[in-house]
Amino acid sequence: MKYLFPLVAVIVLARIAWVGSTIPGMQYVFGVDVPYAALILFIGGFCWRVIYWAKSPVPFKIPTTCGQGHSMPWVKRNKLEAPMNTTEVVGRMFMEIVFFRSLWRNTKASIEPGPVLTYKSTRWLWFFGILFHYSMLLILLRHLRLFLEPVPFLISALDVLDSLALHPTPELSFYLTDALILAGLLALLLRRFILRPVRYISLANDYFPLFLLLGIAVSGITMRYYLRSGVDIVAIKHLAVGLVTFQPEITTDIAPIFYSHLFLVSCLLAYFPFSKLMHMGGVFLSPTRNMANDSRMKRHINPWNPDIKPHSYAGYEDEFREDMVEQGIPVDKELPEKADD
Protein backbone atom coordinates (compact mmCIF):
# COMPACT_ATOMS: atom_id res chain seq x y z
CA MET A 1 0.00 0.00 0.00
CA LYS A 2 3.02 2.26 0.25
CA TYR A 3 2.67 2.95 -3.46
CA LEU A 4 -0.96 4.04 -3.29
CA PHE A 5 -0.41 7.44 -1.71
CA PRO A 6 2.30 8.53 -4.20
CA LEU A 7 0.17 7.31 -7.11
CA VAL A 8 -2.85 9.26 -5.92
CA ALA A 9 -0.66 12.29 -5.24
CA VAL A 10 0.63 12.35 -8.82
CA ILE A 11 -2.86 11.94 -10.26
CA VAL A 12 -4.15 14.74 -8.05
CA LEU A 13 -1.26 17.03 -9.07
CA ALA A 14 -1.97 16.41 -12.75
CA ARG A 15 -5.69 17.06 -12.17
CA ILE A 16 -5.00 20.29 -10.29
CA ALA A 17 -3.18 21.74 -13.29
CA TRP A 18 -5.67 20.29 -15.76
CA VAL A 19 -8.68 21.81 -14.03
CA GLY A 20 -6.83 24.88 -12.79
CA SER A 21 -5.63 25.93 -16.21
CA THR A 22 -9.17 26.04 -17.55
CA ILE A 23 -10.07 28.76 -15.03
CA PRO A 24 -9.63 32.13 -16.75
CA GLY A 25 -6.43 33.86 -15.63
CA MET A 26 -4.96 30.74 -14.07
CA GLN A 27 -3.01 29.85 -17.23
CA TYR A 28 -0.49 32.49 -16.27
CA VAL A 29 -0.13 30.97 -12.80
CA PHE A 30 0.49 27.46 -14.12
CA GLY A 31 2.50 28.58 -17.12
CA VAL A 32 4.69 31.27 -15.57
CA ASP A 33 4.51 31.64 -11.78
CA VAL A 34 4.72 27.96 -10.89
CA PRO A 35 7.63 27.15 -13.26
CA TYR A 36 9.62 30.16 -12.02
CA ALA A 37 9.02 29.21 -8.38
CA ALA A 38 9.97 25.60 -9.14
CA LEU A 39 13.17 26.62 -10.90
CA ILE A 40 14.21 28.90 -8.04
CA LEU A 41 13.52 26.09 -5.56
CA PHE A 42 15.47 23.65 -7.72
CA ILE A 43 18.60 25.75 -8.16
CA GLY A 44 18.54 27.22 -4.66
CA GLY A 45 17.71 23.90 -3.03
CA PHE A 46 20.34 22.06 -5.04
CA CYS A 47 23.09 24.50 -4.02
CA TRP A 48 21.93 24.53 -0.40
CA ARG A 49 21.94 20.76 -0.25
CA VAL A 50 25.42 20.42 -1.79
CA ILE A 51 26.87 23.09 0.50
CA TYR A 52 25.16 21.44 3.48
CA TRP A 53 26.88 18.19 2.54
CA ALA A 54 30.17 19.95 1.97
CA LYS A 55 30.04 21.19 5.56
CA SER A 56 30.11 17.63 6.89
CA PRO A 57 33.65 16.49 7.65
CA VAL A 58 34.88 13.12 6.46
CA PRO A 59 36.61 11.78 9.58
CA PHE A 60 38.17 8.74 7.98
CA LYS A 61 39.69 7.77 4.67
CA ILE A 62 36.98 5.39 3.50
CA PRO A 63 37.28 4.55 -0.21
CA THR A 64 35.72 1.19 -0.99
CA THR A 65 38.41 -0.88 -2.59
CA CYS A 66 37.45 -3.96 -4.49
CA GLY A 67 40.73 -4.73 -6.22
CA GLN A 68 44.43 -5.08 -5.51
CA GLY A 69 45.78 -1.86 -4.04
CA HIS A 70 49.24 -0.38 -4.47
CA SER A 71 51.80 -2.79 -3.02
CA MET A 72 55.14 -4.26 -4.08
CA PRO A 73 56.32 -3.38 -7.60
CA TRP A 74 55.75 -6.94 -8.88
CA VAL A 75 52.17 -7.09 -7.62
CA LYS A 76 49.81 -6.01 -10.38
CA ARG A 77 47.45 -3.41 -8.98
CA ASN A 78 43.94 -2.44 -10.04
CA LYS A 79 43.86 1.26 -10.85
CA LEU A 80 40.07 1.65 -11.03
CA GLU A 81 39.12 -0.48 -8.03
CA ALA A 82 41.81 0.87 -5.70
CA PRO A 83 42.85 4.26 -7.07
CA MET A 84 45.91 5.76 -5.40
CA ASN A 85 45.99 9.27 -6.86
CA THR A 86 43.64 11.94 -8.15
CA THR A 87 43.90 10.90 -11.81
CA GLU A 88 42.80 7.36 -11.00
CA VAL A 89 40.01 8.67 -8.77
CA VAL A 90 38.79 10.84 -11.65
CA GLY A 91 38.83 7.75 -13.87
CA ARG A 92 36.86 5.80 -11.31
CA MET A 93 34.32 8.61 -10.83
CA PHE A 94 33.95 8.98 -14.59
CA MET A 95 33.14 5.28 -15.00
CA GLU A 96 30.74 5.52 -12.07
CA ILE A 97 28.87 8.59 -13.28
CA VAL A 98 28.79 7.87 -16.99
CA PHE A 99 28.50 4.09 -17.05
CA PHE A 100 27.08 3.26 -13.57
CA ARG A 101 29.97 0.87 -13.01
CA SER A 102 28.97 -0.18 -9.49
CA LEU A 103 25.64 -1.44 -10.80
CA TRP A 104 27.41 -3.30 -13.57
CA ARG A 105 29.31 -5.17 -10.88
CA ASN A 106 26.13 -5.98 -8.98
CA THR A 107 26.16 -9.62 -7.83
CA LYS A 108 23.52 -11.85 -6.35
CA ALA A 109 24.33 -14.73 -4.05
CA SER A 110 22.47 -17.97 -4.65
CA ILE A 111 22.81 -21.61 -3.61
CA GLU A 112 23.14 -24.06 -6.46
CA PRO A 113 22.59 -27.79 -6.06
CA GLY A 114 25.60 -29.33 -4.46
CA PRO A 115 25.12 -27.19 -2.38
CA VAL A 116 27.46 -24.57 -3.79
CA LEU A 117 27.27 -20.88 -2.99
CA THR A 118 27.62 -18.92 -6.20
CA TYR A 119 27.68 -15.22 -6.99
CA LYS A 120 26.19 -14.23 -10.31
CA SER A 121 26.18 -10.75 -11.67
CA THR A 122 22.70 -9.37 -12.16
CA ARG A 123 22.90 -6.63 -14.69
CA TRP A 124 19.28 -5.93 -15.52
CA LEU A 125 19.10 -3.17 -12.89
CA TRP A 126 22.14 -1.59 -14.54
CA PHE A 127 20.49 -2.01 -17.94
CA PHE A 128 17.18 -0.38 -17.06
CA GLY A 129 18.96 2.29 -15.03
CA ILE A 130 21.06 3.22 -18.05
CA LEU A 131 17.98 3.05 -20.27
CA PHE A 132 16.07 5.47 -18.09
CA HIS A 133 18.86 7.94 -17.35
CA TYR A 134 20.09 8.31 -20.92
CA SER A 135 16.56 8.56 -22.34
CA MET A 136 15.90 11.27 -19.78
CA LEU A 137 19.07 13.12 -20.81
CA LEU A 138 18.20 12.96 -24.51
CA ILE A 139 14.62 14.05 -23.84
CA LEU A 140 15.87 17.02 -21.81
CA LEU A 141 18.25 17.98 -24.62
CA ARG A 142 15.47 17.61 -27.20
CA HIS A 143 13.28 19.97 -25.17
CA LEU A 144 15.90 22.69 -25.66
CA ARG A 145 14.38 23.31 -29.08
CA LEU A 146 11.49 24.98 -27.28
CA PHE A 147 13.80 27.37 -25.41
CA LEU A 148 16.48 28.21 -27.94
CA GLU A 149 15.90 30.50 -30.92
CA PRO A 150 17.42 29.87 -33.41
CA VAL A 151 17.54 26.14 -32.69
CA PRO A 152 21.19 25.00 -32.75
CA PHE A 153 21.98 22.38 -35.36
CA LEU A 154 22.93 19.76 -32.78
CA ILE A 155 19.53 19.97 -31.08
CA SER A 156 17.54 19.69 -34.29
CA ALA A 157 19.83 16.89 -35.47
CA LEU A 158 19.17 15.04 -32.22
CA ASP A 159 15.46 15.43 -32.88
CA VAL A 160 15.81 13.75 -36.27
CA LEU A 161 18.10 11.00 -34.97
CA ASP A 162 15.72 10.21 -32.15
CA SER A 163 12.70 9.88 -34.43
CA LEU A 164 12.13 6.38 -35.72
CA ALA A 165 10.93 7.83 -39.00
CA LEU A 166 10.08 11.29 -40.19
CA HIS A 167 6.39 11.37 -40.85
CA PRO A 168 3.84 14.15 -40.86
CA THR A 169 1.50 12.21 -38.57
CA PRO A 170 2.90 12.60 -35.04
CA GLU A 171 2.11 9.01 -34.01
CA LEU A 172 4.21 7.68 -36.85
CA SER A 173 7.29 9.78 -36.14
CA PHE A 174 7.67 8.19 -32.72
CA TYR A 175 10.65 9.22 -30.66
CA LEU A 176 12.80 6.25 -29.66
CA THR A 177 13.58 7.78 -26.27
CA ASP A 178 9.86 8.10 -25.50
CA ALA A 179 9.49 4.33 -25.68
CA LEU A 180 12.79 3.67 -23.89
CA ILE A 181 12.10 5.96 -20.96
CA LEU A 182 8.75 4.23 -20.43
CA ALA A 183 10.44 0.82 -20.58
CA GLY A 184 13.11 1.96 -18.11
CA LEU A 185 10.66 3.54 -15.67
CA LEU A 186 8.21 0.64 -15.79
CA ALA A 187 11.01 -1.85 -15.18
CA LEU A 188 12.31 0.16 -12.22
CA LEU A 189 8.75 0.34 -10.87
CA LEU A 190 8.00 -3.36 -11.43
CA ARG A 191 11.26 -4.18 -9.64
CA ARG A 192 9.82 -2.55 -6.52
CA PHE A 193 6.53 -4.42 -6.94
CA ILE A 194 7.82 -7.86 -7.82
CA LEU A 195 11.04 -8.48 -5.89
CA ARG A 196 9.97 -9.16 -2.32
CA PRO A 197 13.12 -7.86 -0.57
CA VAL A 198 12.98 -4.65 -2.62
CA ARG A 199 9.25 -4.31 -2.04
CA TYR A 200 9.86 -4.62 1.69
CA ILE A 201 12.33 -1.75 1.80
CA SER A 202 10.46 0.49 -0.69
CA LEU A 203 8.87 3.55 0.86
CA ALA A 204 6.48 6.18 -0.41
CA ASN A 205 9.43 8.40 -1.30
CA ASP A 206 10.78 5.64 -3.53
CA TYR A 207 7.51 5.33 -5.43
CA PHE A 208 6.71 9.02 -5.70
CA PRO A 209 9.59 9.99 -8.05
CA LEU A 210 8.85 6.96 -10.23
CA PHE A 211 5.16 7.81 -10.53
CA LEU A 212 5.99 11.47 -11.05
CA LEU A 213 8.43 10.70 -13.87
CA LEU A 214 5.93 8.27 -15.37
CA GLY A 215 3.26 10.96 -15.16
CA ILE A 216 5.54 13.42 -16.94
CA ALA A 217 6.42 10.90 -19.66
CA VAL A 218 2.84 9.77 -20.19
CA SER A 219 1.44 13.32 -20.28
CA GLY A 220 4.17 14.37 -22.71
CA ILE A 221 3.61 11.40 -24.99
CA THR A 222 -0.17 11.84 -24.91
CA MET A 223 0.18 15.51 -25.71
CA ARG A 224 2.53 15.00 -28.62
CA TYR A 225 0.91 12.03 -30.30
CA TYR A 226 -2.74 11.84 -29.34
CA LEU A 227 -4.37 14.88 -27.76
CA ARG A 228 -3.11 17.25 -30.43
CA SER A 229 -6.00 19.66 -30.22
CA GLY A 230 -4.94 22.97 -28.72
CA VAL A 231 -1.28 22.05 -28.49
CA ASP A 232 0.09 24.88 -30.61
CA ILE A 233 3.85 24.44 -30.54
CA VAL A 234 4.46 28.00 -31.70
CA ALA A 235 2.50 29.36 -28.76
CA ILE A 236 4.34 26.96 -26.43
CA LYS A 237 7.72 28.04 -27.75
CA HIS A 238 6.64 31.66 -27.39
CA LEU A 239 5.91 30.99 -23.71
CA ALA A 240 9.17 29.03 -23.22
CA VAL A 241 11.37 31.67 -24.85
CA GLY A 242 9.46 34.30 -22.86
CA LEU A 243 10.29 32.43 -19.65
CA VAL A 244 14.03 32.40 -20.34
CA THR A 245 14.09 36.05 -21.45
CA PHE A 246 12.00 37.06 -18.41
CA GLN A 247 9.22 38.49 -20.59
CA PRO A 248 6.73 35.63 -20.43
CA GLU A 249 3.36 36.00 -22.09
CA ILE A 250 0.67 33.53 -23.04
CA THR A 251 -0.77 34.54 -26.38
CA THR A 252 -3.38 31.86 -26.91
CA ASP A 253 -5.17 29.24 -24.87
CA ILE A 254 -3.05 26.10 -24.65
CA ALA A 255 -4.67 22.73 -23.99
CA PRO A 256 -4.95 21.63 -20.33
CA ILE A 257 -2.71 18.61 -20.91
CA PHE A 258 0.17 20.97 -21.57
CA TYR A 259 -0.33 22.55 -18.16
CA SER A 260 -0.55 19.13 -16.53
CA HIS A 261 2.76 18.19 -18.12
CA LEU A 262 4.38 21.48 -17.13
CA PHE A 263 3.01 21.33 -13.59
CA LEU A 264 4.32 17.79 -13.05
CA VAL A 265 7.74 18.93 -14.31
CA SER A 266 7.56 21.91 -11.93
CA CYS A 267 6.71 19.53 -9.08
CA LEU A 268 9.69 17.37 -10.01
CA LEU A 269 12.01 20.40 -10.01
CA ALA A 270 10.69 21.65 -6.69
CA TYR A 271 10.82 18.19 -5.11
CA PHE A 272 14.25 17.34 -6.48
CA PRO A 273 16.61 18.95 -3.94
CA PHE A 274 14.72 17.52 -0.97
CA SER A 275 14.56 13.93 -2.16
CA LYS A 276 16.60 10.90 -3.10
CA LEU A 277 16.85 12.39 -6.59
CA MET A 278 19.74 14.45 -5.20
CA HIS A 279 21.93 11.47 -6.04
CA MET A 280 22.55 13.58 -9.15
CA GLY A 281 24.73 15.90 -7.06
CA GLY A 282 25.48 13.40 -4.33
CA VAL A 283 27.29 10.94 -6.57
CA PHE A 284 30.10 13.47 -6.87
CA LEU A 285 30.34 13.72 -3.10
CA SER A 286 30.38 10.04 -2.11
CA PRO A 287 33.49 9.57 0.05
CA THR A 288 33.63 5.86 -0.69
CA ARG A 289 34.13 6.69 -4.35
CA ASN A 290 35.86 10.04 -4.53
CA MET A 291 38.76 9.39 -2.15
CA ALA A 292 42.09 7.91 -3.17
CA ASN A 293 43.20 4.70 -1.49
CA ASP A 294 46.41 6.27 -0.20
CA SER A 295 45.98 6.04 3.55
CA ARG A 296 49.46 4.46 3.91
CA MET A 297 51.10 7.25 1.89
CA LYS A 298 49.32 10.35 3.17
CA ARG A 299 48.02 10.92 6.65
CA HIS A 300 44.32 11.72 6.68
CA ILE A 301 43.54 14.07 9.52
CA ASN A 302 40.06 14.02 10.99
CA PRO A 303 38.89 17.62 10.62
CA TRP A 304 37.07 17.58 13.94
CA ASN A 305 40.06 16.42 15.97
CA PRO A 306 40.55 18.81 18.90
CA ASP A 307 43.77 20.79 18.71
CA ILE A 308 45.85 18.98 21.35
CA LYS A 309 49.43 20.20 21.73
CA PRO A 310 52.04 17.53 22.49
CA HIS A 311 53.15 17.70 26.13
CA SER A 312 56.54 16.04 26.71
CA TYR A 313 57.89 14.98 30.11
CA ALA A 314 60.54 17.70 29.87
CA GLY A 315 57.80 20.28 29.30
CA TYR A 316 55.77 18.80 32.19
CA GLU A 317 58.79 19.04 34.49
CA ASP A 318 59.43 22.64 33.35
CA GLU A 319 55.86 23.51 34.29
CA PHE A 320 55.83 21.87 37.75
CA ARG A 321 59.56 21.77 38.74
CA GLU A 322 59.23 24.05 41.75
CA ASP A 323 56.34 22.06 43.18
CA MET A 324 58.11 18.76 42.50
CA VAL A 325 61.28 19.88 44.25
CA GLU A 326 59.22 21.18 47.15
CA GLN A 327 57.48 17.82 47.50
CA GLY A 328 60.79 15.96 47.20
CA ILE A 329 60.00 14.31 43.86
CA PRO A 330 63.18 13.62 41.90
CA VAL A 331 63.64 15.83 38.85
CA ASP A 332 65.88 15.45 35.78
CA LYS A 333 66.97 19.04 35.86
CA GLU A 334 67.49 20.82 39.11
CA LEU A 335 66.09 24.22 39.93
CA PRO A 336 68.40 26.99 38.70
CA GLU A 337 70.81 28.28 41.29
CA LYS A 338 69.35 31.18 43.17
CA ALA A 339 71.11 34.41 42.49
CA ASP A 340 73.41 35.44 45.31
CA ASP A 341 71.80 37.55 47.95
Next chain:
Amino acid sequence: MYDSGKIITGLVIFVLLITFPIWYANFIGDADAVPPATDNELSEAMFQGITFPNDAKHALTTPEMRSTHMNMLQDIHAVALEQGYTPEKDGKKGTMQCMMCHGSKESFCDSCHVHAAVKTTDCWSCHNKP
Protein backbone atom coordinates in the same frame (compact mmCIF):
# COMPACT_ATOMS: atom_id res chain seq x y z
CA MET B 1 32.98 23.86 4.47
CA TYR B 2 35.53 21.36 3.17
CA ASP B 3 36.98 21.22 -0.34
CA SER B 4 35.22 24.49 -1.03
CA GLY B 5 37.33 25.21 -4.13
CA LYS B 6 36.23 22.08 -5.96
CA ILE B 7 32.64 22.11 -4.74
CA ILE B 8 31.94 25.76 -5.50
CA THR B 9 33.49 25.32 -8.97
CA GLY B 10 31.28 22.28 -9.57
CA LEU B 11 28.17 24.12 -8.39
CA VAL B 12 28.92 27.13 -10.59
CA ILE B 13 29.34 24.87 -13.64
CA PHE B 14 26.09 23.10 -12.76
CA VAL B 15 24.12 26.33 -12.41
CA LEU B 16 25.58 27.73 -15.64
CA LEU B 17 24.58 24.55 -17.49
CA ILE B 18 21.06 24.48 -16.02
CA THR B 19 20.51 28.13 -16.92
CA PHE B 20 22.05 27.74 -20.39
CA PRO B 21 18.76 28.65 -22.18
CA ILE B 22 18.77 31.97 -20.32
CA TRP B 23 22.29 32.87 -21.48
CA TYR B 24 21.54 31.65 -24.98
CA ALA B 25 18.29 33.56 -25.33
CA ASN B 26 19.68 36.82 -23.97
CA PHE B 27 23.22 36.90 -25.33
CA ILE B 28 23.63 34.51 -28.25
CA GLY B 29 20.33 33.76 -29.95
CA ASP B 30 17.61 35.94 -31.33
CA ALA B 31 14.68 35.62 -28.97
CA ASP B 32 12.58 38.15 -30.88
CA ALA B 33 12.43 36.06 -34.04
CA VAL B 34 8.92 34.64 -33.84
CA PRO B 35 6.55 33.68 -36.61
CA PRO B 36 3.45 35.86 -36.86
CA ALA B 37 0.76 34.87 -34.41
CA THR B 38 -2.02 35.10 -37.00
CA ASP B 39 -2.24 35.65 -40.70
CA ASN B 40 -4.08 38.93 -40.53
CA GLU B 41 -4.85 39.27 -44.20
CA LEU B 42 -7.17 36.28 -44.18
CA SER B 43 -10.73 36.59 -42.99
CA GLU B 44 -12.94 33.83 -41.68
CA ALA B 45 -15.19 34.27 -44.69
CA MET B 46 -12.39 33.15 -46.98
CA PHE B 47 -12.24 29.62 -45.62
CA GLN B 48 -15.89 29.06 -44.85
CA GLY B 49 -16.42 27.69 -48.33
CA ILE B 50 -13.25 25.61 -48.45
CA THR B 51 -13.72 21.94 -49.13
CA PHE B 52 -11.13 19.23 -48.81
CA PRO B 53 -11.04 15.93 -50.71
CA ASN B 54 -11.89 14.03 -47.54
CA ASP B 55 -14.60 16.47 -46.43
CA ALA B 56 -12.44 17.73 -43.56
CA LYS B 57 -13.21 21.19 -42.27
CA HIS B 58 -10.73 24.03 -42.12
CA ALA B 59 -10.16 24.81 -38.45
CA LEU B 60 -11.35 28.23 -37.41
CA THR B 61 -8.30 29.58 -35.61
CA THR B 62 -4.58 29.71 -36.30
CA PRO B 63 -3.58 27.93 -33.06
CA GLU B 64 -6.05 25.12 -33.76
CA MET B 65 -4.80 24.79 -37.32
CA ARG B 66 -1.21 24.76 -36.09
CA SER B 67 -2.02 22.01 -33.61
CA THR B 68 -3.79 19.64 -35.96
CA HIS B 69 -2.90 20.47 -39.56
CA MET B 70 -0.51 17.52 -39.79
CA ASN B 71 -3.27 14.99 -39.24
CA MET B 72 -5.56 16.85 -41.65
CA LEU B 73 -2.96 16.98 -44.40
CA GLN B 74 -2.22 13.33 -43.89
CA ASP B 75 -5.92 12.44 -44.28
CA ILE B 76 -6.07 14.39 -47.52
CA HIS B 77 -2.86 12.71 -48.61
CA ALA B 78 -4.45 9.33 -47.96
CA VAL B 79 -7.32 10.22 -50.32
CA ALA B 80 -4.83 11.16 -53.04
CA LEU B 81 -3.02 7.87 -52.57
CA GLU B 82 -6.33 6.00 -52.81
CA GLN B 83 -6.99 7.66 -56.13
CA GLY B 84 -3.66 6.32 -57.31
CA TYR B 85 -1.57 9.43 -57.66
CA THR B 86 2.15 8.84 -57.86
CA PRO B 87 4.76 11.44 -58.75
CA GLU B 88 6.30 9.06 -61.32
CA LYS B 89 3.07 8.52 -63.23
CA ASP B 90 1.30 11.84 -62.82
CA GLY B 91 4.26 14.15 -62.44
CA LYS B 92 4.60 16.54 -59.56
CA LYS B 93 1.32 17.96 -58.37
CA GLY B 94 0.93 21.67 -58.20
CA THR B 95 0.74 23.37 -54.87
CA MET B 96 -1.35 21.93 -52.20
CA GLN B 97 -4.34 24.24 -52.41
CA CYS B 98 -3.37 25.87 -49.11
CA MET B 99 -0.89 28.07 -50.92
CA MET B 100 -3.59 29.79 -52.98
CA CYS B 101 -4.41 31.89 -49.92
CA HIS B 102 -1.38 31.37 -47.75
CA GLY B 103 1.47 32.49 -49.95
CA SER B 104 4.80 30.76 -50.20
CA LYS B 105 6.41 27.74 -48.59
CA GLU B 106 8.99 29.98 -46.95
CA SER B 107 6.54 32.31 -45.26
CA PHE B 108 3.78 29.80 -44.58
CA CYS B 109 5.44 26.44 -43.81
CA ASP B 110 9.03 27.14 -42.99
CA SER B 111 8.53 30.08 -40.65
CA CYS B 112 7.05 27.80 -37.98
CA HIS B 113 8.75 24.53 -38.91
CA VAL B 114 12.21 26.05 -38.68
CA HIS B 115 11.27 28.09 -35.62
CA ALA B 116 10.15 25.05 -33.62
CA ALA B 117 12.55 22.62 -35.32
CA VAL B 118 9.74 20.35 -36.50
CA LYS B 119 10.93 18.18 -39.34
CA THR B 120 8.68 15.95 -41.42
CA THR B 121 9.08 13.91 -44.53
CA ASP B 122 9.70 15.99 -47.57
CA CYS B 123 6.36 17.19 -48.94
CA TRP B 124 8.15 18.67 -51.92
CA SER B 125 9.35 15.46 -53.49
CA CYS B 126 5.81 14.97 -54.87
CA HIS B 127 4.49 18.52 -54.75
CA ASN B 128 5.85 21.52 -56.57
CA LYS B 129 7.17 24.22 -54.33
CA PRO B 130 4.85 27.21 -54.60
